[in-house]
Amino acid sequence: MGGTLLNISPTQHKILKLLIENEKISMREISEKLSVNMSTVSRNFRSLLESGFALKVEEASPGSSGGRKTALYTANPNKFFILGIGVEQNRLIGVVIDAKGNEVEKSEIHRSFRGDEIVNALVDCVEPFKEKYPNTVGISIGMPGIIKENKVIFSSALGIEDLDLGRILSKEFGTEIFVLNDANAAVVGYGFQKKNVVYFLISVPYYLNQPVGVGAGLWLEGSLYQGSNGAAGEFEIDILPSILSGPATLDEVDLKNLSSDSFLKLLSKLSEVASFVSYLLDPETVIFGGDITLFSPEFHSGLAKNVRDHLEKRHISDVEVLFDERGLWTVAFGAAKAFWKRILEDYEFAGKILK
Known part of the structure; x- marks a missing residue:
């Protein structure tokens, strides 16, 4: 992912999480929330700012006692995107969310498919999004069936059995792929x-x-x-x-x-x-x-x-x-949010994705 962090540190990951979760936050507040000194925050923050992950949104006026204005920061919502896809018989919905977890765009396609035909249907759904959002860091799919480690073990609704969908799509798009049961994706969305x-x-x-x-x-x-x-x-x-x-x-x-x-x-x-x-x-x-x-x-x-x-x-x-x-919109949105949540909570995963 061009221009993003290389070798993100655990402290940078924690700072990034706070930036994503807060509309406005100061370095002092970050220091207090993480229980680390200001010099540590400043040292780690510099790379986030230079790489475009962090944005300064405003400067708060000093208190009655005077002093410098306080810079407030947040995460750059356009730094990366995640695509979620909800799948059911004859229909797919794609939803793009930004780095802050907010919906940016969605679209719907109607397509008849059974079994392995789902691969071509998903490719046709993904390609327009990938072209429009080249800094998409992951694709997450919610679909009916028993799913294990991004493989479709069995889906009666879609006529699929033993399909390594995650591996196939990862090879196709060169992007990390999640595959979730649709009910699991939906509960994340809600x-x-x-x-x-x-x-x-x-x-x-x-x-x-x-x-x-x-x-x-x-x-x-x-x-x-x-x-x-x-x-x-x-x-x-x-x-x-x-x-x-x-x-x-x-x-x-x-x-x-x-x-x-x-x-x-x-x-x-x-x-x-x-x-x-x-x-x-x-x-x-x-x-x-x-x-x-x-x-x-x-x-x-x-x-x-x-x-x-x-x-x-x-x-x-x-x-x-x-x-x-x-x-199905909830399934697509929830699939994307599951990927986003993993970035926020799993340092090793974030380090792999944000590079």
């Missing part, structure tokens, strides 16, 4: 302001006589939990029932206008699954996202009531139940 969140990502199949899919992303103690093997987030197949018994499709049926009787089995089972996971984790917030937007407000309110009723029987109260209307 969980940053909370401590404990369970995010249920609902996936309605095109043929409504097939089972509805669900994944569960876990945000615990302010961090994404992916399990000891990195395979958390994906439920077993057929855990939820189908919506209809006949071969109708999503193009033919408006789910918002279906009678409530059509959803009784789905509502009951989804409430049961969501409540059981919540029994175990005791989150502050339960979120339903993905294709939950296809259902009526009545379905949403019935689901929320059922979950709360189940939890109250276990003496778990005050759980917030929310419905995410952003769908």
Whole structure:
């Protein structure tokens, strides 16, 4: 990455994190937050400023006792970018975030693909972004399936098995690649302001006589939990029932206008699954996202009531139940934020990426 730091030190990494997390911060405040002396901050800060990572945003006026003005700094948002991609059947959404973690641009493409065809679909999605943002330091993909070490072990929804997607795309673009389960990506996109969140990502199949899919992303103690093997987030197949018994499709049926009787089995089972996971984790917030937007407000309110009723029987109260209307956008944004968060929290990873 041209013009960025080489051999970033642990102290520089900590300073960079503070610059990213704060809109305005002085070197004195950095010294206090890191519990290091001013000379250490000044010595490490110089390289950040010269390389363009740090920007001076203003000078604060001195206090009533006089003295020099205090320079205030932040991170340069345009120093690097991260691309997040949300993937579902026949659709991809790309979201670019800057060094401060803010969304810069997004786009959507519709594309039919199965199995290994996902590689070409992702290449077509990524290339326009890479051309526009040449200082993109990473690409992070949220998709349905069991994902381990950036490999797709199995994705029933996309017809993929044993695909080393991270390695293939890294070779294609010469960039670090993350591959995440879509529910895990979604909970990152929603969980940053909370401590404990369970995010249920609902996936309605095109043929409504097939089972509805669900994944569960876990945000615990302010961090994404992916399990000891990195395979958390994906439920077993057929855990939820189908919506209809006949071969109708999503193009033919408006789910918002279906009678409530059509959803009784789905509502009951989804409430049961969501409540059981919540029994175990005791989150502050339960979120339903993905294709939950296809259902009526009545379905949403019935689901929320059922979950709360189940939890109250276990003496778990005050759980917030929310419905995410952003769908695949949350997956794409969360995928990018997961990469961004790793840069902030993992010194060795940041040293590899920011060079």
